[in-house]
Amino acid sequence: MSELKEAIPPKKYAKEFYGNCPNCGCGQVEGKNIDIASGDVGITEMHQPMTCTECPAVWTDIYVLDRYQNPEGFTNPIPAGDLL
């Protein structure tokens, strides 16, 4: 069933293998509903339960809030250079 000799480490998965199963490496993965959660202090995370359709693996993908974009209706100016 598995083509990998060992699981893809969590950080490597996030950078290079997003969309693939970290256990078997296939691209047949499914995500469930995303929940917003508090992570470490000052970090807001979204957690998405994931499953693989090719092997028994289940895991949670973690997304970290980075910034906002497309502001509308603001009554205060946004400092120049702060909208990337």
Ligand SMILES: [Zn+2]
């Ligand atoms: Zn798998």
